Amino acid sequence: MNGSAATELLIEPGRTERNYWKDLWRYRELFYFLSWRDILVRYKQTVFGVAWAVVRPFLTMVVFTIVFSRVARLHSDPSVPYPLLVMAGMLPWQFFASSLSESSNSLTLNSNLISKVYFPRLIVPASSVITSFVDFTITLVLMAIMMAWYHFVPDWRLLCLPLFIAVSLGASFGAGLWLAALNVEYRDFRYIIPFVVQFGLYVSPVGFSTSVIPLKWRLLYSLNPVVGVIDGFRWAIFRGHSVLWWPGLIVSMVVTVAMCASGIWYFRKMERTFADVI
Amino acid sequence: MKRLLSGLEAKPFRGRIPYTMPGPIITVEGLGKKYQIDHQAERGRYKTLRETVTEKARRTFGAWRSSRPGGLPSHGSSRPTSEEFWALRDVSFQVNRGEVVGIIGRNGAGKSTLLKILSRITEPTTGRVHIRGRVASLLEVGTGFHPELTGRENIFLNGAILGMSKAEIRRKFDEIVAFAEVEKFLDTPVKRYSSGMYVRLAFAVAAHLEPEILIIDEVLAVGDTEFQKKCLGKMKDVAGHGRTVLFVSHNLDAIAAMCQNAIYLDKGRIVDSGEAKHTLRRYMNNTDSDIAQYGAIWRRPSEGAGIQMVHAEQYGAITDTIVCGEEFAISVEIDLSPDCVNHEIGFGFIDEDGRDILHANNKHLHQELQWPRQGRKVVKITLPFLNWIGSDHVYLVVYFGSIGDRYEIFERILKLRLIKKFPHGQCDRIVEQKNNIYIDGVEFIEWNASYTS
Numbered sequence: 001m002n003g004s005a006a007t008e009l010l011i012e013p014g015r016t017e018r019n020y021w022k023d024l025w026r027y028r029e030l031f032y033f034l035s036w037r038d039i040l041v042r043y044k045q046t047v048f049g050v051a052w053a054v055v056r057p058f059l060t061m062v063v064f065t066i067v068f069s070r071v072a073r074l075h076s077d078p079s080v081p082y083p084l085l086v087m088a089g090m091l092p093w094q095f096f097a098s099s100l101s102e103s104s105n106s107l108t109l110n111s112n113l114i115s116k117v118y119f120p121r122l123i124v125p126a127s128s129v130i131t132s133f134v135d136f137t138i139t140l141v142l143m144a145i146m147m148a149w150y151h152f153v154p155d156w157r158l159l160c161l162p163l164f165i166a167v168s169l170g171a172s173f174g175a176g177l178w179l180a181a182l183n184v185e186y187r188d189f190r191y192i193i194p195f196v197v198q199f200g201l202y203v204s205p206v207g208f209s210t211s212v213i214p215l216k217w218r219l220l221y222s223l224n225p226v227v228g229v230i231d232g233f234r235w236a237i238f239r240g241h242s243v244l245w246w247p248g249l250i251v252s253m254v255v256t257v258a259m260c261a262s263g264i265w266y267f268r269k270m271e272r273t274f275a276d277v278i
Numbered sequence: 279m280k281r282l283l284s285g286l287e288a289k290p291f292r293g294r295i296p297y298t299m300p301g302p303i304i305t306v307e308g309l310g311k312k313y314q315i316d317h318q319a320e321r322g323r324y325k326t327l328r329e330t331v332t333e334k335a336r337r338t339f340g341a342w343r344s345s346r347p348g349g350l351p352s353h354g355s356s357r358p359t360s361e362e363f364w365a366l367r368d369v370s371f372q373v374n375r376g377e378v379v380g381i382i383g384r385n386g387a388g389k390s391t392l393l394k395i396l397s398r399i400t401e402p403t404t405g406r407v408h409i410r411g412r413v414a415s416l417l418e419v420g421t422g423f424h425p426e427l428t429g430r431e432n433i434f435l436n437g438a439i440l441g442m443s444k445a446e447i448r449r450k451f452d453e454i455v456a457f458a459e460v461e462k463f464l465d466t467p468v469k470r471y472s473s474g475m476y477v478r479l480a481f482a483v484a485a486h487l488e489p490e491i492l493i494i495d496e497v498l499a500v501g502d503t504e505f506q507k508k509c510l511g512k513m514k515d516v517a518g519h520g521r522t523v524l525f526v527s528h529n530l531d532a533i534a535a536m537c538q539n540a541i542y543l544d545k546g547r548i549v550d551s552g553e554a555k556h557t558l559r560r561y562m563n564n565t566d567s568d569i570a571q572y573g574a575i576w577r578r579p580s581e582g583a584g585i586q587m588v589h590a591e592q593y594g595a596i597t598d599t600i601v602c603g604e605e606f607a608i609s610v611e612i613d614l615s616p617d618c619v620n621h622e623i624g625f626g627f628i629d630e631d632g633r634d635i636l637h638a639n640n641k642h643l644h645q646e647l648q649w650p651r652q653g654r655k656v657v658k659i660t661l662p663f664l665n666w667i668g669s670d671h672v673y674l675v676v677y678f679g680s681i682g683d684r685y686e687i688f689e690r691i692l693k694l695r696l697i698k699k700f701p702h703g704q705c706d707r708i709v710e711q712k713n714n715i716y717i718d719g720v721e722f723i724e725w726n727a728s729y730t731s
Binding site: 027036040114272 | 313328330394395396397398399400401402403404405406407408409410413415417418421422424426427431434435438439440441443444467
């Protein structure tokens with residue numbers, strides 16, 4: 001009966017819970033269950049079901065290719081097939097954007113859970129990020145198939161891909177936490193996010209390569225963490241045809257770490273008022 | 279330290295107090311919770327960034343403007359847009375391991391806020407809580423249920439949300455399904471369930487939690503009687519295994535049946551706490567809004583001799599509520615006019631339709647009382663218990679007469695609320711025979727007369 005050491009709990013105003021991180025581990029299965037629920041619900045009562053997870057990114061890529069390559073002629077590097085270029089940019093961007101959108105609403109959508117059950121609230125936006133990550137991996141597989149179709153084989157640089165995936169995870173999580181916590185207090189963010197995502201899609205180097213940006217603006221441009229991530233993805237996949245500008249990557253990584261740390265701090269600070277405000 | 283540790287299991291003392299340490303499992307000291315009430319007429323439905331920014335700007339500019347000589351008066355509204363509301367104030371109590379404690383009070387007394395604080399859903403403003411054990415809270419039935427998911431999927435989801443691991447849920451899956459009686463519908467989306475099925479399934483998952491401390495908030499308010507009985511049974515089962523239970527309910531029968539102790543909250547403060555019976559009594563005497571027709575004391579409306587005052591008593595206190603199965607008394611104060619003889623006093627209980635439930639008088643029972651020649655006399659009729667009659671109230675009838683005087687019958691002078699106390703109380707209807715009284719299980723009626731002048 002007394003397996004673990006006795007759970008002793010002290011509840012006081014303003015007390016940061018030392019048990020919080022232990023609790024996160026204890027409730028680790030909830031990460032899985034909440035994402036599982038979101039994914040299941042998405043495809044219930046649909047005709048195509050899980051096929052949508054593949055069809056959506058594929059269609060977006062097709063549209064992008066038609067619009068940006070044929071119409072706007074933004075294609076800069078002939079050695080890399082444009083669709084692949086777009087895909088490599090779209091992959092992390094899609095992940096970032098959907099994480100942002102889902103996280104920012106995650107707390108308010110789960111308000112019934114937040115006001116009635118205890119669990120570490122960090123799990124809620126984290127599970128939205130996980131759900132988006134699942135989509136990301138599906139699209140990654142799609143990309144691998146596309147590369148096979150174009151007979152484009154990557155080299156050793158591909159091994160660095162996990163690093164860039166980690167950065168994109170960090171950026172999504174950090175930004176997601178900020179927005180999730182802010183949205184509980186200020187409901188405007190619900191309307192701001194779609195706009196930011198739309199704007200970001202054109203500002204970030206998804207439809208074009210970073211080499212288009214003049215050098216003197218590059219550093220400022222790299223403050224957008226997605227820039228470093230997309231550059232990294234392209235560098236890792238395209239056998240060096242895509243140049244990676246290291247200062248930019250460093251800046252993006254620093255911004256990501258700052259966002260993550262500050263996101264966790266702000267979220268934990270506001271967490272104790274969630275149940276009262278939501 | 280050595281003395282404390284001796285006799286306990288030899289475990290590495292990792293800086294944590296060993297499980298078998300004596301002491302209350304929950305200690306609450308000076309707990310308070312304050313809310314800011316926003317007057318939402320002043321602003322939109324939700325707080326928006328725009329408003330906060332303009333508000334701050336207005337304040338800065340307003341202050342700057344009015345400080346300038348001949349500046350414009352600040353037009354900021356002086357009326358406060360928010361005020362404080364203390365949902366809980368200075369609440370302190372202790373709960374020992376294995377106790378079942380009921381928390382009662384009117385709506386808005388702060389019961390749910392207390393539970394939320396104990397469940398770590400919201401933070402207290404003042405005070406502290408010390409809990410020694412794993413807590414599981416059931417504040418709402420079906421938390422986390424998603425209408426699109428099937429019953430099977432929702433069992434897993436709900437179980438995980440309540441804190442069960444996947445392995446645990448799998449282990450108890452069949453029991454949960456059996457309790458809920460939804461075997462046939464496990465694989466249909468929950469949105470197709472009837473409300474009864476929904477509630478059964480939701481409660482079934484929660485009922486199979488195995489924490490050390492269980493906190494339940496009025497979840498028995500849902501479902502039909504059959505289901506409520508089943509839930510109560512299961513909860514008693516849970517409590518019987520030595521678990522500590524904190525139980526909020528408006529169902530006073532359930533509180534009386536399950537809880538040894540109770541805490542009575544009103545307007546955020548503890549009014550009374552202690553043995554459930556007494557606390558319930560206090561609560562029932564205080565709540566007068568919806569029981570305006572119930573009365574505890576009847577006084578004679580007119581002048582004259584005869585019955586002056588009647589009241590019912592139980593557990594040594596005047597009350598308008600009788601717990602079935604427990605001893606209670608009717609006290610009748612009589613003003614005797616001189617020179618009357620042969621007094622007769624009787625009483626009876628009738629139900630809503632005027633049907634006779636029980637009546638007796640001193641002549642029936644061949645007991646004579648001592649009556650003074652004149653003056654006041656208080657007759658206290660003590661009955662071992664009153665059976666549950668299938669209705670939640672009875673009317674008292676009292677009569678008094680004497681030769682040489684009037685014979686007065688006062689019908690329905692007191693409306694007494696009845697509450698069941700099971701399992702110990704009898705729940706059978708009283709069997710009556712014409713003009714003779716047989717009361718199931720009652721061996722005698724004792725007449726106690728005390729003399730006051």
